[in-house]
Amino acid sequence: MEEKPRRLDPATDRAAAAQLLDCLPDEVGYCPRCQGLTHRYGHGAQIICAACRAAEAAPPA
Secondary structure (H helix, E strand, O other): OOOOOOOEOOOOOHHHHHHHHOOOHHHEEEOOOOOOEEEOOOOOOOOOOHHHHHHHHOOOO
16 A cells, blocks of 8 residues: 655755755745645646645545
């Protein structure tokens, strides 16, 4: 069973978040839906975080 992506708390250090997101600290920004951190800017950016994308793609309960 695959683990669903978790939201990165906005209080997380930018350098630590960048390591988790595999991007530069300057490319980290806030998800407009949950305000968690995501790879928001630069090449390969995803404006919506992985947790919100997974929740959107999940079948309704």
